[in-house]
Amino acid sequence: MRNPMLSVRDLTITIGPGGKRIVDALNFDLASGDMIAIVGESGSGKTMAARSILGLLPQPLVTAPDSQILFKGSDITRVEPKALRKIRGAEIGMVFQEPMVSLNPAVTIGEQMAEGLRLHHKLGKAEIRDRSLAMLERIRIKEPGKCLAAYPHEFSGGMRQRIMLASVMLLKPRLLIADEPTTALDTLVQRDVLDLMVELTQANGTAVLLISHDLGMVSHYIPDVIVMSEGKAIESGPSSEVLRAPKHDYTRRLLDALPRRSAGGTRGGDCGRPVVEVRNVVIDYPGRNRLFSRTEAKRAVHGVDLTVRSGETLALVGASGSGKTTLGRAIVGLVRPTSGQIALLDAEGRRPAERRERHREMQIVFQDPYSSLDPRQRIADIIAEPLKLDRSMNAAARAKRVEEVFSEVGLSPDFGRRFPHQLSGGQRQRVAIARAIVGRPAFVVADEPVSALDMTVQKQILLLIRELQARHNFACLFVSHDLGAVEQVADRIAVMQDGRIVEIGERDDVIDRPQHPYTRQLLEAAMLIDRRFAENDPPKQAMAL
Structure with missing residues (x-):
């Protein structure tokens, strides 16, 4: 030197x-x-x-x-x-x-x-x-x-x-x-x-x-x-x-710990019935009032159509500002669409009549678990909160369900007495996942769930999501800009650009044979270490923290 x-x-x-x-x-x-x-x-x-x-x-x-x-x-x-x-x-x-x-x-x-x-x-x-x-x-x-x-x-x-x-x-x-x-x-x-x-x-x-x-x-x-x-x-x-x-x-x-492509286009055969249907959804953000004027409204989502089936993970990818997080939040009811329809369907293809039931069946895992967990609540109380929507469960049943979910996400029940600041980033994300699945929802939005985690913790969380989905058969919309993580968990991929779906298809088709120039641009910008993905790479047991 x-x-x-x-x-x-x-x-x-x-x-x-x-x-x-x-x-x-x-x-x-x-x-x-x-x-x-x-x-x-x-x-x-x-x-x-x-x-x-x-x-x-x-x-x-x-x-x-x-x-x-x-x-x-x-x-x-x-x-x-x-x-x-x-x-x-x-x-x-x-x-x-x-x-x-x-x-x-x-x-x-x-x-x-x-x-x-x-x-x-x-x-x-x-x-x-x-x-x-x-x-x-x-x-x-x-x-x-x-x-x-x-x-x-x-x-x-x-x-x-x-x-x-x-x-x-x-x-x-x-x-x-x-x-x-x-x-x-x-x-x-x-x-x-x-x-x-x-x-x-x-x-x-x-x-x-x-x-x-x-x-x-x-x-x-x-x-x-x-x-x-x-x-x-x-x-x-x-x-x-x-x-x-x-x-x-x-x-x-x-x-x-780097993400690997799982074997085949789907995991375990064809996915099941439609759980969520999005039809021609438009989402506008209204302009803001200023002292002598008003800023123009911004259209975040332009006429999007999507269907997510039970047991399926549909990955929604795109650059920041493409509208993918806005669409995910709209599906679970956190953002009101300007027009279009978002339907949650039961086993007979009908929509739940009660709003409470719809909320119980649709959950979200946020990007930053620290800001989405109440710092003044103990972990057990945070996880149990969605169960309050189920009127058939008493306190004892809720406590039992929370204990079961602790085991499912690889955490000791002793964590229930702690507060969020006493957990690591990976442990907090496990708590966020536990809160989302504790009510056995039919549909989960995972919004950038591993973007702030290092490689080994990312691997654990991605394996955990796959394992839980195989066990409970929920439909999942996986919102991410990390194409490595998408390769590991997705059955299908939808690519968003400027609020529009520009390409959608089976994971291997989109990754290996992209049709749209924007999809090719995303893949070219992905900085993945060259490696051969195992032909048969079944999910391993997620490590407990």
């Missing part, structure tokens, strides 16, 4: 002086213009290792006295806070996982972009504005002048991440630390943000340290990789070697 610009030597991070090790003797070098990724599960220590470079460790975490972080030959673990502030931003930039958290919602984009230039380069207002406009044009922001005057909430997640990247690269740092920069973004926007990151860093000779759990993305973009587990680097080397021929058992387990 050329003379390293960043050298990390025996980096150890503990909980308090001499406490438990979060990062244990990590070593790596990074030269100017090079890119390296640190990958691992949640809790492996990868983010804390990255934050320590900028001195951003949360209390009570501390860097051990014998650790060294050499940046351009100087150990930045021993510099004074005032000197470190001159390095942050100007020399080392960082892009965080959630731009809405790292961008100030009360300050315009222009003011936030100008802050670093004022602090580190002492430029005048006119030059700051010119540089900001030039950078926004470079990242292909339409109407950059209006963007400078706008606020973060006025942009999509992908646009916010591009703006965050532009703000950091405006200072031309020598090192860019990107912490899960594309986790919450859809496939097309992920590719756009990563292409932009590579373009900007190569133009400035900036080194990149990427933190991620997305092995597919790393294999496509990053030449070298470090695999971390429980604070230790257990394998490192070129990505093409480590991710295609791993030597360590842990790395092999990470790769094995």
